Amino acid sequence: MTVSPTIGPGLTSRPQWRALRMHAERLAGRPLRELFAADPLRGERFAAEAAGLYLDYAKQRVDADVLRALRDLADAVGLRERIAAMFRGEHINATESRPALHVALRAPQDDVIEVDGVDVVADVHGVLARMSAFAERVRDGDWKGHDGRPIRAVVNIGIGGSDLGPVMAYEALRHYSRRDLAFRFVSNVDGTDFVEATRDLDPRETLFIVCSKTFTTLETLANAHAARAWTLAAYGGDASAVANHFVAVSTNAKEVARFGIDTANMFGFWDWVGGRYSMDSAVGLSTMLAIGPANFRDLLSGFRAMDEHFRSAPFEQNLPVLMGLLGVWNTNFLGLDSVAVLPYEQYLKRFPAYLQQLTMESNGKSVTRGGMRVDYATGPVYWGEPGTNGQHSFYQLIHQGTRGIACDFIGFCDALAPLGDQHDLLIANLFAQGEALAFGRTADEVRAEGTPEALVPHRVFEGNRPSSTILAQRLTPGTLGALVALYEHAVFVQGVIWDIDSFDQWGVELGKILAKTTAAQLASEDEPVLAHDSSTNALIRRYRSHRSPS
């Protein structure tokens, strides 16, 4: 079943949109200092909690009327119904005519979710059971390399959605991982990635997971072939070693078999799982190998808890809805075009990179689902680094630059690696940054500190920089699942408001074909006939004439 595009007035002509514009004008003269002064309970009232995550959005530049108006807009565009359509497995990915049903990946075993009339939950649990059995065998040393040695290293080969989730989850959950197994991730077609990842590994103790939904992705296949050659070289070219050292995660059994991997060692998923929404499918095999099946189940429970909350909680208390709507407010009414994601947790160091794909590949669109050019801003730029490192570099621009940047701070009450009082220091920095961004320092305050007059303008902080803070007890597999689902659904909420397809990626598809012609021209023995622009032609000629013979 296909969901029809929104019929009705364009987004910016809706009365709810116009009302929000008026609210933005009204609030322009009321900085956060004033909003806090006017409501002593703001810090407690502008907060919500679900699935173990506490969201403080009091430092966003909103008041109760703005929040109500944002919810009115959500109602007007039919958000509640669109959420239900996603959970029902409708073809909400209209341009690819398929569901976006990542919520089925973490549905309980007794649930029934149908895709085109067929229940998919049993299949999901079937694959999970096979993954668990395999993970146990590898972790117990029962799964052996070709000459009978146990596996000591696991290398995931994949790119984009088949890499960023696995790397992020491995780093995030390293505390729970088997320390006697090495985990590496190879994504880039740049040979350095493979060479450096395998430099200190023994091929006879290494297991490769070739992770590719389509199994046709240039980078992944190039690296998989390199891995095959590297492995077979250790066995005098004996191709039967592939069976012990390679497994596949894919939807494409034919190509997996063509590569030489036994499809008995393939873990499947489905076309209704988008790459960037796949870390909790078989794409998470490396995660399961690292943390074990029980922890992986906890990860899925965290996702599920957030899914249930998203599906059923009233919008006023609904974390993904609140985060999504606040993002719309910041993007479209305050003109902020970037979001800094700032985890005060070293284990989340790859979380900003993961979110970049989730958010920007999903909502980096400029036509509506119906194919009309939008006349409003859509997905903002996401970026970030773990705190406190960022404080010693780019925070300067956030505090005193001319651009408005919204910040998402993420922190935990308990440290996983406690060291003296360092966790308190870490979290003190998180809280202090949010406070400074919101309230700044006025010229009078700076003067009162005895600052020489000439320096006063340099030491003034305007403040009024919006941020949200997500605080959880500790980083567990379940917390990570809830956190990822929170962002997945917030992205969806924004896509619904902006009336765009958050689940296609035509820009990425373009990249997959663009390089093919050029690659043939670089490889050609004869001087190729070039029909690019003059700059590209010159670059190709220069590269061909300057590269050293291999």
Ligand code: G6Q
């Ligand atoms: C994700 C994107 C993209 C994709 C990669 C890898 O949503 O579609 O990042 O995951 O291009 O694709 P394969 O898994 O098919 O190799």
